[in-house]
Amino acid sequence: MIPAPTQDPLALAAAQEARAAYRAGRVVPTAGVAPGLTQANMVSLPRDWAWDFLLYAQRNPKPCPVLDVIEAGGHTTALAEGADLRTDIPLYRVWRDGRLAEEVSDARALWAGQPDLVTFLIGCSFTFEAPLQQAGIEVRHIAQGCNVPMYRTRRACRPAGRLHGELVVSMRPIPAERVADAVAISGRFPSVHGAPVHVGDPAALGIADLDKPDFGDPVQIRPGELPVFWACGVTPQAAVMASGVPFAITHAPGHMFITDVPDAAWHV
Amino acid sequence: MIPAPTQDPLALAAAQEARAAYRAGRVVPTAGVAPGLTQANMVSLPRDWAWDFLLYAQRNPKPCPVLDVIEAGGHTTALAEGADLRTDIPLYRVWRDGRLAEEVSDARALWAGQPDLVTFLIGCSFTFEAPLQQAGIEVRHIAQGCNVPMYRTRRACRPAGRLHGELVVSMRPIPAERVADAVAISGRFPSVHGAPVHVGDPAALGIADLDKPDFGDPVQIRPGELPVFWACGVTPQAAVMASGVPFAITHAPGHMFITDVPDAAWHV
Incomplete structure (x- = not known):
């Protein structure tokens, strides 16, 4: 096993x-x-x-x-x-x-x-970024040579004992016509964050400004691209803090x- | 969540x-x-x-x-x-x-x-049996109106603290030309046992006689069918016993x- x-x-x-x-x-x-x-x-x-x-x-x-x-x-x-x-x-x-x-x-x-x-x-999420690239989907923060932008959300994780905290997400801009492909490809890796938790509409997650990530670096979002949000491995650190x-x-x-x-x- | x-x-x-x-x-x-x-x-x-x-x-x-x-x-x-x-x-x-x-x-x-x-x-595994049936793959124990046959294997689970035990598998006979479909369909449900752990060759798992399951009932295997083995939720009970x-x-x-x-x- x-x-x-x-x-x-x-x-x-x-x-x-x-x-x-x-x-x-x-x-x-x-x-x-x-x-x-x-x-x-x-x-x-x-x-x-x-x-x-x-x-x-x-x-x-x-x-x-x-x-x-x-x-x-x-x-x-x-x-x-x-x-x-x-x-x-x-x-x-x-x-x-x-x-x-x-x-x-x-x-x-x-x-x-x-x-x-x-x-x-x-x-x-590094694990599913290579398959995204292999499918011809640009991973913006890799192309820009910086860290992926990560954001605290106002979505609470399910608590356990003394541990509680909010969901942290990473964001990758994806062209509208490739969103379904990005979902399908990352979804094949459920044990490394899997499919996105949210597509578009950062305000609904409580993210006020995509240019000001809580962790990592901001990346460019081009016309015709949607911000796509994946659950992020920084979430446990947020729970340690909270x-x-x-x-x-x-x-x-x-x-x-x-x-x-x-x-x-x-x-x- | x-x-x-x-x-x-x-x-x-x-x-x-x-x-x-x-x-x-x-x-x-x-x-x-x-x-x-x-x-x-x-x-x-x-x-x-x-x-x-x-x-x-x-x-x-x-x-x-x-x-x-x-x-x-x-x-x-x-x-x-x-x-x-x-x-x-x-x-x-x-x-x-x-x-x-x-x-x-x-x-x-x-x-x-x-x-x-x-x-x-x-x-x-009930969760992936309906999709198998919907894809036209007969689930033999349902067709025969009995319990799925389950077998102890000689494959040890990875121990944890005081808990140890062998892997228990369930078996469904699948026509050779549908084995790939059965793998793909059940594999889409990784949080309910997922894809098979073994296809064919019961002896390699330490199963001496498919007609004598350790739990559940024996089922018929027809010519042209392979025994396909999925990890089974009785495994925790085997660990309790062992x-x-x-x-x-x-x-x-x-x-x-x-x-x-x-x-x-x-x-x-």
Whole structure:
């Protein structure tokens, strides 16, 4: 039941080399690294919060698709042999009482100081962006060389225990005649956010100005394009903030964990 | 993030009437009841086992697709307004130390005696059988008017904490020229077991004799048909047995919980 690693030796080598470089201290965004392999969001929480978090993810599977859970104190994953989750992400964020406390490139000291951390790896929309591009749909933020724009919405996630928070969405402008294709293609990847949650009409989601994303960078919307909104893996970080979780470690936005599992493993 | 109930008043009435009848004491299998609405497997465990179970389900999503989790002591679900999970299933099984202890049609006394039960509703293959039939693929056990044949395999599920056990599969004979269609149709329902886990060759799964299922009834396999195996919602019961869980309540096989949610809610 563990997704098989890629059989492409070049892709595997690219993933291993990238993780080794991050472990050695390199801090760069991971977009475009080891193409074809799944990148993941990470959230680590004290064991006391793990049940609430897994339940929150189960109740909100579109923004929080769980790819792996590492039990208390662990820092290895079935999704990447030999990887160390404490060091192999380029940049980590440390949260205390729901507030961003610091960013670090090596989380070993944090893991040592909080030995019961349960770690969640969560799907990332990078997985369906390559198939969009392969179908001839431009992914604007990639074309513009910036981060995807992300927005808080006024749509609440279904709470779980002490965890609550709003849905965060990412936005990609899609030509009106390709919206159905973008829905169909991303919909084939339900375990990495799947189909959009909303097409057009940002005001209905509580988004006042598309040019001012809450996370990431604004992108151009051209005439004839609709803003299309997908559930976003930053949603768990929003829950950490909104719920005042006493301690958490996450990846920094855009600085993902690179697995050995091919994107195609999540295709239905 | 809660699947919307059906908008079909006749279907909703059928579900409500069925649950009321079971609550009043009627004991019958639920196959064919309230067609078009999702039926679910149920597992209730003491809170101490809930984390292990939810993790087991996350690690084995094909046999254990979680549709709802009801927190400790609760007996209502977002999937069916007004339903009571202690009474609205026709027949329950009670497990003690991994062994079947008794069957009851009213579980209120059990809930009262174990007030911290966490309850899981798990997807059922009934959801993709109607689309198979609509595509002109005969579902043999329905045609024969019996229960689907289910088999223990020698394929281990990925363990979680104290929970371990083998994968249980259901089998439907499919004509060779329709196997691809059956894969594609069921694959559109990843949250209710999805695509088959195995096509043909029962010996490779450790199944010695298709005529002797471990659960359910044998069905005829005609010339030109292949046995096709889907992950089965009895897998959690197998884990309860294999792991010696001290106390659990489940539905009795074929006696499912009928929700108000349309099967189409799980379609991708």
